[in-house]
């Protein structure tokens with residue numbers, strides 16, 4: 107990188123710190139300044155190209171003309187708060203709800219995943235008359251105070267809410283069938299204990315809230331019957347099932363539109379955000395008609411920007427592009443290719459258990475061959491080496507030891523092949539663990 111560029115970057119970094127503070131996170135040891143994007147490719151200020159295999163916000167591809175045009179045309183025409191009759195938001199609501207089964211037939215828009223989850227919890231408390239929450243013990247669902255008091259997967263200064271009980275999400279990776287069956291039993295009795303504890307403390311159960319792909323947890327593979335058993339118990343206790351589709355939704359799984367469709371129980375409430383507007387801030391809470399009717403009758407609920415015509419134009423354009431460009435089948439095919447080829451290249455590698463994930467969301471967990479312990483240092487080394495080699499990926503998991511490969515749905519076969527070639531070479535060339 108030319109010296110002038112490095113000094114420009116340092117000066118921008120200093121200005122950023124002086125305005126946004128020193129704790130506003132940045133990826134990479136040497137932060138990346140991107141200036142433009144197209145499809146799954148990004149360009150940095152120093153002219154380098156990067157393959158985006160990480161970002162799920164530019165869902166249908168960076169700077170997609172159909173979304174950009176829809177937003178700018180609507181912005182030139184009308185942009186205002188949502189208390190006027192507007193056809194765009196109704197058209198979009200119909201299209202969005204058309205992707206759900208018949209019980210999930212009402213939507214309330216928001217501006218982020220956090221807002222969607224906050225409203226979902228508020229509604230669950232309203233419907234159940236309870237306040238207790240069941241959460242994964244390594245998860246993240248947003249920035250509000252309620253969610254901060256239920257955050258287990260990121261640092262928060264707030265103490266865990268007294269009304270929150272956490273569950274260890276069981277992972278069957280590497281387990282025999284018999285061991286997985288035993289794990290199912292112990293995990294469901296943990297659920298029983300948590301529910302009993304909420305009831306004894308007088309909170310009762312308002313909801314269980316989880317991401318159906320268990321992304322933050324490291325894309326863990328739950329035993330068959332776990333989600334069914336968990337949701338059944340929550341329902342019996344009078345609580346609601348909230349599926350957080352911020353990461354797992356909108357066709358991320360490829361063969362399915364929504365992550366919750368991986369399991370039998372239909373959620374009472376579904377929340378979504380990130381990919382919805384292809385970069386335009388947009389979130390939503392989807393529920394059944396009766397719940398919204400009852401909640402609305404008791405609460406004058408109004409959110410200034412949520413579901414405004416510009417946001418609706420963005421959201422609707424995303425759904426149209428997904429359909430016009432057949433992005434779900436593409437995600438299914440390229441996700442399968444990615445997993446198959448990475449597994450083939452890295453089979454028997456002593457540091458990796460298996461290539462996990464579903465659809466166009468892949469992960470691989472690094473462990474130290476000597477101790478079997480999580481190996482976040484190697485995962486970080488690989489992420490940084492991929493960055494130097496022009497491919498963006500990241501890390502998740504309890505110890506940040508799982509690679510996170512979650513490209514825009516616009517990822518092509520040739521992109522998957524390029525990623526496999528680079529990642530396999532980087533992992534194979536890691537210094538020997540011995």
Ligand SMILES: Cc1ncc(COP(=O)(O)O)c(C=O)c1O
Pocket residue numbers: 217218219220221223246247248249317350352353379380
């Ligand atoms: C699963 C999940 N839920 C909710 C959120 C919060 O969404 P937002 O940052 O749009 O508020 C996130 C953000 O990372 C998330 O990953």
